[in-house]
Each structure stands twice: as structure tokens, then as C-alpha cells.
Amino acid sequence: MEKSMRTIEWKDSYSVGHAGMDQQHKKLVSLLNEFSQALSRGEGKTKLYETLMGLVEYTKKHFKDEEELMASSGFPDLDEHKAIHKQLTNKVINYAVQYNAGELTNTVELLNFLKNWLVDHIQGVDIKYGQYLAKS
Numbered sequence: 001m002e003k004s005m006r007t008i009e010w011k012d013s014y015s016v017g018h019a020g021m022d023q024q025h026k027k028l029v030s031l032l033n034e035f036s037q038a039l040s041r042g043e044g045k046t047k048l049y050e051t052l053m054g055l056v057e058y059t060k061k062h063f064k065d066e067e068e069l070m071a072s073s074g075f076p077d078l079d080e081h082k083a084i085h086k087q088l089t090n091k092v093i094n095y096a097v098q099y100n101a102g103e104l105t106n107t108v109e110l111l112n113f114l115k116n117w118l119v120d121h122i123q124g125v126d127i128k129y130g131q132y133l134a135k136s
């Protein structure tokens, strides 16, 4: 099999209707895939941690950009969305810290968490500002 089962493929249904944010979401998906592939190649812990932190850092940048976009467009549920971002960021950092300390051995669990939050967040939460932007 050419492509790993663990790889997420971008679907049009993930689009929030904003080109810049779609671009960043695609980048997040590709960073997640990098981590996933590094795992299935059996890369060393340092490499895996670096890849995971790359995802964390880009996530922070992305959330900041997204919050700025929502704020500048007057999106009414900004605070709620920010709170969700904060929770997600804390959770991911927590996983990364646990992972680095060798306390997280179930990398499949970590991977599933990352995949689910990414896709669920885009389709469940980000889509709301996408719909708002489309109307305004």
C-alpha cells in the first residue's frame, strides 16, 4: 500500500470558505501527516518530538491568525471560540510534555486525538465563522 492508512487526506468538505484559513488548515493536516508518517517509520524520539512540536507551534500561529480574522470581522462568538482554542492548545501541549517525558506510550491514542480534534474542530467550530464571513 502506497499511502499509509494513518494519513489524512484533505477533502473539500473541510473547507471553511476562506482561502487563507483553508490554506492554514491544509498545512496543519500536512504537519499532522508528517508526525503520523514519522511514527509509522519508527523514527527516534527526538525526531518525533520535533515533528510534534512543529505541529504545536504552527497550531498556535494558526489559532492567533484565526482569532484576528474573527475579531476584525466582528464575529459574535469570538470569546467562545478563543476558549476552545485555549483548551485544545493546552491539551496538545500536555500530550507533548507527557510524550517527551516518556509517559505517553500510546502514540495511537495521541494520533487519534490529533486527527479528531483537527477534523472535528474545522468541521464543527471553524465552519461557523466561515458561514458568518460568507454572510457578511
Ligand SMILES: [Fe+2]
Binding pocket: 066, 081, 085, 121, 125, 126
Ligand atoms: Fe478554530
